[in-house]
Amino acid sequence: MTMSQPSTTMAYGSVVLAAALWGGSIVAQKMALTSFSAVEASVLRDIGGLAILLATWWSKEGGAVRVSGADARLLGLLGLGVLGNHLLILMGLNYVSGG
Amino acid sequence: MIIGSSPVVTSVLSAMLIKDVPLRAVWAGALPSFAGVGVVSVAGFGRQVISRCWAVRSCFSEWSAGRIASADDERMSALTVNWTTLMVATVLQIPLLWTDQKMMNAGIGSVTTSDWLALGYLVVFATAVAQQAWLFGVKGVGPSRASVLGNLTPVAAIGLSALILGEAVGLIEILGICLILAGVWVVNRQTAEVSS
Numbered sequence: 679m680t681m682s683q684p685s686t687t688m689a690y691g692s693v694v695l696a697a698a699l700w701g702g703s704i705v706a707q708k709m710a711l712t713s714f715s716a717v718e719a720s721v722l723r724d725i726g727g728l729a730i731l732l733a734t735w736w737s738k739e740g741g742a743v744r745v746s747g748a749d750a751r752l753l754g755l756l757g758l759g760v761l762g763n764h765l766l767i768l769m770g771l772n773y774v775s776g777g
Numbered sequence: 778m779i780i781g782s783s784p785v786v787t788s789v790l791s792a793m794l795i796k797d798v799p800l801r802a803v804w805a806g807a808l809p810s811f812a813g814v815g816v817v818s819v820a821g822f823g824r825q826v827i828s829r830c831w832a833v834r835s836c837f838s839e840w841s842a843g844r845i846a847s848a849d850d851e852r853m854s855a856l857t858v859n860w861t862t863l864m865v866a867t868v869l870q871i872p873l874l875w876t877d878q879k880m881m882n883a884g885i886g887s888v889t890t891s892d893w894l895a896l897g898y899l900v901v902f903a904t905a906v907a908q909q910a911w912l913f914g915v916k917g918v919g920p921s922r923a924s925v926l927g928n929l930t931p932v933a934a935i936g937l938s939a940l941i942l943g944e945a946v947g948l949i950e951i952l953g954i955c956l957i958l959a960g961v962w963v964v965n966r967q968t969a970e971v972s973s
């Protein structure tokens with residue numbers, strides 16, 4: 679299933695929203711490291727996010743997906759990117775300030 | 778601010794890999810942005826922290842490549858891309874729990890309410906909502922242009938760090954962010970000229 683093309687205004691608005699939320703996530707990650715290790719915070723964050731996304735996907739798209747071999751490799755590569763993003767930022771925040 | 782150079786990396790990689798804008802249009806902006814990262818790293822914290830900062834930086838290069846690839850993929854919905862990639866990341870991280878434990882050693886009672894709220898923010902807003910919003914936006918405007926606006930991330934991070942964590946924002950940090958934002962302004966202007 680493909681997404682319909684969003685309007686330019688909505689698209690820019692979505693990007694701005696994402697950037698602002700990610701900016702706030704740096705502070706939240708720094709706070710979370712008080713009680714959690716970098717790996718614990720990353721795993722809990724991803725499990726929670728995955729649960730929300732899976733529930734949303736199931737209700738909107740009926741749980742059907744067809745993935746080719748090439749798609750699976752691409753998704754695997756993207757997954758490594760997500761892992762690096764989430765985990766390495768948390769590890770780095772142990773040594774630098776949030777700003 | 779270090780993370781703020783990610784949009785410029787995304788623009789460069791996007792220009793190289795999917796050629797949505799010419800590479801020459803983004804190089805002029807990429808250099809001052811990276812200079813801004815260098816200013817913050819060397820002047821603010823000393824050379825011993827540079828390698829750690831670049832660990833954060835390198836992860837964003839990888840993440841940027843992922844953002845480009847996900848924007849170019851029209852065979853699957855953004856929601857499908859999001860949950861499948863997050864599932865891959867989660868499965869690969871779980872074994873690492875045995876190497877790095879803090880809450881698991883101290884007990885769940887050691888976690889304060891504010892830390893649970895911070896984790897909740899990460900789960901709901903930074904992971905689920907922000908990922909969906911980003912992919913939706915990239916579908917509409919492309920990764921290079923979207924990445925320009927991604928530089929609101931360090932602005933929000935610095936402002937909220939000062940507000941909530943009480944971290945100091947000095948001249949070095951301001952200089953660094955000016956260089957980063959100058960770089961992305963150049964990228965935005967040059968890509969707009971190329972498009973017109």
